[in-house]
Amino acid sequence: MKITENKDKDIVKMIRDGLAETGGYCPCRRERTPDTKCMCKEFREQIKDPNYEGYCHCLLYYKSLKD
Ligand code: SF4
Numbered sequence: 001m002k003i004t005e006n007k008d009k010d011i012v013k014m015i016r017d018g019l020a021e022t023g024g025y026c027p028c029r030r031e032r033t034p035d036t037k038c039m040c041k042e043f044r045e046q047i048k049d050p051n052y053e054g055y056c057h058c059l060l061y062y063k064s065l066k067d
Contacts, residue, residue, distance in 0.1 A: 001047070001063065001064070001065060001066075001067065002063070002064045002066065002067055003047065003061050003062070003063055003064075004061070004062050004064065005060065005061060005062070006055070006059050006060055006061070006062060008059075011059050011060070012060060015027060015028075015058050015059070015060040016060075018058075019038055024037050024038055025037055025038070026038055026040050026057065026058060027058065028057055028058040029057075038060075039056070039061070040056070040057070042056070042057055043056040043057065043061065043063075046063060047063055050065075053065045
């Protein structure tokens with residue numbers, strides 16, 4: 001399993017700028033709770049899920065099942 005950043009640098013910049021503005025909360029969500037702090041609960045659960053492969057909600061990270 002491997003987590004990488006999106007290869008699209010424009011997306012990465014947009015999300016990182018959003019995270020800087022929110023103080024680390026997911027820029028794609030309205031609620032600001034411990035669950036929406038990056039890496040958010042949703043993505044942490046997707047990381048734990050042995051069958052999940054794909055992007056986090058914001059597309060900042062990609063989880064690959066292979067190393
Ligand atoms: S892991 Fe992705 S979806 Fe979750 S808070 Fe970070 S950027 Fe947003």
